[in-house]
Amino acid sequence: METYYGRFYGFDSPPFHITPDPSLLFATETHQQALGAIEYGIASGKGFIVITGEVGVGKTTVLRMCLDRLESSHIKIIYLFNPSLATAELYATILEELDVPVHPGRRPASILHRLQRALLATHKTGKQIVLAIDEAQNMPDQTLESLRILSNFETAKSKLLQIILVGQPELETLLAKHSLRQLAQRVAVRARIKSLTLRQSSRYIEHRSQCAGRAGKRPLFTAPALWYLAVTARGVPRTLNICCDNALINGYGHAAARISLRIARESCRALQFRAPFRRVAMSSIAAVMLASIFFSGDVFLRRFLAAPAHGAALESAVDDHPAAADLTPEPPAPHLAVETGAEAQATPRPEPARGDAITPAAPTVVPAAKPAQTPGDDAANGSASRRNPQPLRQWFVRKGDTLYRACRAAYDLCDEQALRTILAYNPQIAPNAVIRQGMVIIMPEHIEPLRSSRK
DSSP: OOOTTHHHHTOSSOSSOOSOOGGGOOOOHHHHHHHHHHHHHHHHTOSEEEEEEOTTSSHHHHHHHHHHHSOTTTEEEEEESOOOOOHHHHHHHHHHHTTOOOOTTOOHHHHHHHHHHHHHHHHHTTOEEEEEESSGGGSOHHHHHHHHHHHTOBOSSSBSEEEEEEEOTHHHHHHTSGGGHHHHHTEEEEEEEOOOOHHHHHHHHHHHHIIIIITTSOOSBOHHHHHHHHHHHTTOHHHHHHHHHHHHHHHHHHTOSSBOHHHHHHHHHHTTOOOOHHHHHHHHHHHHHHHHHTSOHHHHHHHHHHSOOOHHHHHHHHHHOHHHHTOOOOOOOTTEEEEOHHHHTSOOOOOOOTTOOOOOOOOOOOOOOOOOOOTTOHHHHHHHHHSOOOOEEEEEOOTTOOHHHHHHHHHSOOOHHHHHHHHHHOTTSOTTOOOOTTOEEEEESOOOOGGGGGO
């Protein structure tokens, strides 16, 4: 079968048809869990297996894939796609699938007795009978209760009938009824298939395209088009198939080599599918903000060192940064000790084990060596050079330490004044403010915060 746009886009087969096709299944974690639940339930003879999921997420495709894997020589599969049957009709349908004739007008009790004998006879031949019911949420309550009666047919070691119920979330609500509590207690295996995430939706589109013959070629959909289609479909594979199919038809009409955002939007709007942009925009902003919190202070540090800002703007950037705002002041780390100016030039002593208490001896205050000045540092350090010399600290850099963390631990803040002063005392630190394990950073005892200069 060839699509309207197949040759133009290089497809060997229809990529986005909505007929359940196990060979095109894009198996997410929840799809794999559902497959495993069905296979385990049948192999273990659990009796009742329930698989649920929203409309169009691939329940039928998963069921058919699992049934295709079963060995037909040892398993007899009875597939019901129309569960809206009365009790007598259900029994008669199963008997017909077992090649047992049913005379019309028989009472349900008589049909049930005949069905029991047919199931036992099939079991003696070494075959396992599997009854798969799709769209089971449409089954009447009385018919569901009849299934419970069928599940009671068993030998001393195994059930005569394995029953798989596949349906929408309403099936779970149906089984939660008080009148069907006996049936719900017999459900030994359950699984629920979830909708695709945005990333999974994009991968789903690429997967279907490659399965149809575009493997190794340039991606057919642009990144904005993929994002738009994923958001519009809300993670439902069937909706994705419809949107993508119409987008390809539209793209073929425009003679477009790739499906752009404009083409995807036109197609979805023609189908009256609209993306919930307000919700998606808010979630995207929230995701970006959360991601920024996990960035270390050095990322922020490198950004403003690469393009220094003026005092007020820089201080505002430090105060407003999420990583800085969420950090509570840390007490001086065990490896932050007071040293004199002479000791600051000495070889660093072995660092104590983390967590050991350190009580340094009272330091002898000596004039600190004047730090190396760089252009633009006179204004920042001029007042400091006219003060009395301060004691110096040593920060022994360990694995995972950053200059941002050292500054925060020492002064409970990290602004332009503090950073420039530390860099002036430590010319060995690279301009990008990266520090490495084993380094020793020299810091004055106190630094006048930048914000005080505006009072």
